[in-house]
Amino acid sequence: MSDVAVVGFAQTPSVRRTTGTTNGVEMLVPIFQEVLGGLGLSTPDIGFWCSGSSDYLAGRAFSFVSAVDAIGAFPPITESHVEMDAAWALYEAWVKIRTGEVDTALVYGFGKSSAGHLRRVLALQLDPYLVTPLWPDSVGLAGIQARLGIESGLWSERAMAEVVARSRSDARANPLAQLSGEVDVEDLLAQPYLADPLRAHDCAPITDGAATIVLASGDRARELCERPAWITGIDHRVDSPSLGGRDLTTSPSTVAAGKAAGADGVSVAELHAPFSHQEILLRQALGLGDEVGVNPSGGTLCGNPMFAAGLARIGEAARRVLDGEAERVLGHATSGPLLQQNLVCVMEGRD
Amino acid sequence: MTKPLSAPLEVGFDYTRSLGPTLSRFMTALRQRRVTGVRGSDGRVHVPPAEYDPVTAEPLTEVVDVASTGVVRSWSWAAEPLEGQPLDRPFAWALVLLDGADTALLHAVDAGSPDRMRTGMRVRVRWADDRVGAITDIACFEPSDEPALEPLDDDGDPVTMITSPVRLHYRHTASAEESSFLRGLAEGRLLGQRCPACGKVYLPPRPACPTDGVPTAEEVELPDHGTVTTFCIVNVPFLGQRITPPYVAAYVLLDGADIAFLHLVLGCAADEVRMGMRVEAVWKPREEWGPTLQNIDHFRPTGEPDAPYDTYSQHL
Numbered sequence: 001m002s003d004v005a006v007v008g009f010a011q012t013p014s015v016r017r018t019t020g021t022t023n024g025v026e027m028l029v030p031i032f033q034e035v036l037g038g039l040g041l042s043t044p045d046i047g048f049w050c051s052g053s054s055d056y057l058a059g060r061a062f063s064f065v066s067a068v069d070a071i072g073a074f075p076p077i078t079e080s081h082v083e084m085d086a087a088w089a090l091y092e093a094w095v096k097i098r099t100g101e102v103d104t105a106l107v108y109g110f111g112k113s114s115a116g117h118l119r120r121v122l123a124l125q126l127d128p129y130l131v132t133p134l135w136p137d138s139v140g141l142a143g144i145q146a147r148l149g150i151e152s153g154l155w156s157e158r159a160m161a162e163v164v165a166r167s168r169s170d171a172r173a174n175p176l177a178q179l180s181g182e183v184d185v186e187d188l189l190a191q192p193y194l195a196d197p198l199r200a201h202d203c204a205p206i207t208d209g210a211a212t213i214v215l216a217s218g219d220r221a222r223e224l225c226e227r228p229a230w231i232t233g234i235d236h237r238v239d240s241p242s243l244g245g246r247d248l249t250t251s252p253s254t255v256a257a258g259k260a261a262g263a264d265g266v267s268v269a270e271l272h273a274p275f276s277h278q279e280i281l282l283r284q285a286l287g288l289g290d291e292v293g294v295n296p297s298g299g300t301l302c303g304n305p306m307f308a309a310g311l312a313r314i315g316e317a318a319r320r321v322l323d324g325e326a327e328r329v330l331g332h333a334t335s336g337p338l339l340q341q342n343l344v345c346v347m348e349g350r351d
Numbered sequence: 352m353t354k355p356l357s358a359p360l361e362v363g364f365d366y367t368r369s370l371g372p373t374l375s376r377f378m379t380a381l382r383q384r385r386v387t388g389v390r391g392s393d394g395r396v397h398v399p400p401a402e403y404d405p406v407t408a409e410p411l412t413e414v415v416d417v418a419s420t421g422v423v424r425s426w427s428w429a430a431e432p433l434e435g436q437p438l439d440r441p442f443a444w445a446l447v448l449l450d451g452a453d454t455a456l457l458h459a460v461d462a463g464s465p466d467r468m469r470t471g472m473r474v475r476v477r478w479a480d481d482r483v484g485a486i487t488d489i490a491c492f493e494p495s496d497e498p499a500l501e502p503l504d505d506d507g508d509p510v511t512m513i514t515s516p517v518r519l520h521y522r523h524t525a526s527a528e529e530s531s532f533l534r535g536l537a538e539g540r541l542l543g544q545r546c547p548a549c550g551k552v553y554l555p556p557r558p559a560c561p562t563d564g565v566p567t568a569e570e571v572e573l574p575d576h577g578t579v580t581t582f583c584i585v586n587v588p589f590l591g592q593r594i595t596p597p598y599v600a601a602y603v604l605l606d607g608a609d610i611a612f613l614h615l616v617l618g619c620a621a622d623e624v625r626m627g628m629r630v631e632a633v634w635k636p637r638e639e640w641g642p643t644l645q646n647i648d649h650f651r652p653t654g655e656p657d658a659p660y661d662t663y664s665q666h667l
C-alpha cells in the first residue's frame with residue numbers, strides 16, 4: 001500500500017464572529033484557493049473530497065451540502081462528510097488513498113460557532129436519555145473534569161494558568177490566532193471563576209473558522225512538494241459515553257491511539273485541548289516529555305473553530321515538517337465530551 | 352459592501368425515543384422515587400444503568416437497587432444557569448456516587464453557594480413532585496445527611512418512551528449576495544449574480560458558483576417574467592397549506608437567468624400549466640413588500656406563445 005503524506009495546509013483566521021453564512025462557503029473559497037494554488041493544483045486534480053462539520057452548529061439541515069458550492073463540483077466530484085471534527089474526515093481520506101483508489105484528497109472542516117449558543121449546542125452530543133435532558137453545558141462538564149485532576153494532584157489551577165500563558169505567548173507568532181499576547185500567571189489566577197474551578201481563560205474562545213489539508217500518495221506527494229509530511233502512524237479510539245463510568249483524569253483512548261500511531265520520538269505536538277487542564281492530561285496520556293514543544297501555534301486555547309480545530313492541529317504539526325523545522329511531529333484531535341474520542345497522527349520528513 | 356441581513360432562527364422540536372428494557376426499568380423506577388442500577392460482569396454496579404458491559408460488551412440484566420443518597424465525587428459551579436438546566440438559580444454540576452453504586456451519576460446540586468460544595472460531601476435526591484419516568488424526575492440533589500423521600504409505588508404502566516424537548520436559538524445570516532437579492536426584492540427588483548468564470552446568472556444568487564467554486568461578483572437585474580421549466584400539481588392537503596388544492600408549484604426560469612426557482616403558478620386551471628409556458632410575476636401590493644420573495648404572490652400566464660424546448664432544456 002502507498003504511503004500518504006500531508007502536502008498542503010491552509011486555514012482562515014480564527015475570529016469571534018464572521019459575517020458569512022453557516023454553510024462556510026465564504027470561509028472555504030479563499031483557503032481552497034490558497035492550498036490548491038500553493039501546490040499548482042486545481043479542482044479536477046483532487047481525487048477525493050472529505051469534510052467535517054455539524055448541522056447543529058449551523059442550525060440548519062444539510063449545511064455541508066451547501067458547502068460543496070465552494071468547491072465548484074463540476075464535473076461531478078467524489079465526496080464524503082463526517083459529522084465530526086474534520087480530523088476524522090482526514091482519516092477517511094487517508095484510508096481512501098491507502099486503498100489505491102485515489103492519489104490525492106482534500107480535507108476540510110468549518111464551523112461558525114457564533115451563530116448559536118455553543119455551550120448549549122454541545123449538550124446535544126451527550127447521552128440523549130440520561131444526560132442531554134439536563135442540558136449540561138460544555139464548560140460545566142469540563143469544570144468537573146478539571147477538579148478531579150486538581151484534587152488527585154495531577155495538575156493545579158496554577159499549572160493550568162501556565163498552559164494559558166505559554167499558549168498566548170506562543171500565539172504571538174501566529175497571525176491567524178484569535179487570542180495572543182504576554183499574560184502574567186498571577187494576573188490570570190486573580191481572575192474570577194467562570195465555572196469554578198475554571199476561569200474564562202482556561203476555556204477555548206468561541207471561534208468562527210475553517211481549515212483544509214491536502215493529502216497525496218507516494219510519488220504524487222514527492223512531485224507536489226519538496227518535503228512532504230509522511231504519515232507514519234494514524235489511529236483513533238473511543239472511550240465509554242458514560243461520563244461517570246470512566247476515569248476522567250486520563251484518556252485511555254488517547255493512550256491507545258498514541259501507542260498505535262507511534263507517538264515516541266516526536267519533537268513537536270499539536271494537541272486539541274479546548275480546556276487548559278486537557279492539554280496537561282493529553283501530554284500525560286501521550287507520554288510527552290519536556291523536550292517536546294507542545295502547541296507552538298498557540299493551540300486551541302487561542303482559537304477553536306469547531307469541527308476544524310482538530311484538523312488544524314494536524315496541519316500545524318505537518319507545517320513544521322513541510323517548512324523543514326522539525327523531523328517528527330504529532331497532531332492530535334478530539335471529539336465528543338471531555339476527550340471521549342481521540343485521534344493521533346504522527347508525521348515525519350524524509351530527507 | 353453593506354452588512355448582510357440576519358434574523359433570529361429558532362429551532363425547536365421534541366425528540367421522542369423508545370427506551371429499551373434497561374432504561375425502561377430505570378425510568379419506571381424513577382417515577383416511583385427509586386434509583387436502580389445494573390450489575391456489570393465484574394460485579395460493579397452501574398448507575399445510571401449500562402445496557403451493555405463497558406468492558407466485555409455482554410448485555411447486562413441484573414437490576415440492583417441503590418440508595419437515593421450518596422457522595423459528590425467532583426463538581427463545578429454554574430453561576431449563571433442556562434436554559435433547560437435543572438435549576439434557574441446558581442447550582443453545582445456534580446458527579447454523584449450513590450450509596451451502593453460503583454459509577455457516578457451526573458446531576459445538579461442545589462447548594463446555594465460554591466462555599467457549600469466540596470468533594471466528599473453527602474447529598475440526597477430531591478424528587479420532583481410530578482414524575483413521568485425521566486432523568487428529570489430527580490429535580491436535583493441537595494446537601495444532606497438525611498435519607499431522601501421514601502419510594503412511592505404506583506400501578507402505572509412501565510415507561511417505554513421519553514420525549515425530550517430541544518430548543519436552540521441561532522442568528523441566521525444571509526450571504527452578502529443573498530442580502531442584495533433580498534434588499535432588491537423590498538424595492539420590487541430581482542437582482543441576480545453572474546459567475547465570472549462561466550457567465551451563468553444565478554437567482555437567487557449564491558456565495559459561490561457551484562460549478563466553478565468562485566465567488567459571483569457582477570450583479571444582474573432580471574425581469575419579472577420567464578418560462579415554466581417543470582412543475583407539479585399539488586393534490587394533497589397538508590398542515591399550513593395556503594391554497595386549496597389542486598394548484599401548481601412550478602420552477603420558473605426568469606428571462607436571462609440560468610437557474611430556475613420554485614414558485615406558484617395561478618391564474619389558469621391547474622391542468623393548463625405546461626412546460627415552456629410563459630409566465631409573469633403578480634406582485635403583492637407595494638405596502639406589503641419586505642426583503643422576501645413572498646413579495647411575488649404568484650406567477651400567472653402571459654398568454655405569449657410557449658418558449659421552445661431548446662430555450663430551457665439546459666435548465667431542467
Ligand SMILES: [Zn+2]
Pocket residue numbers: 546547548549550551560561562563564
Ligand atoms: Zn461558474
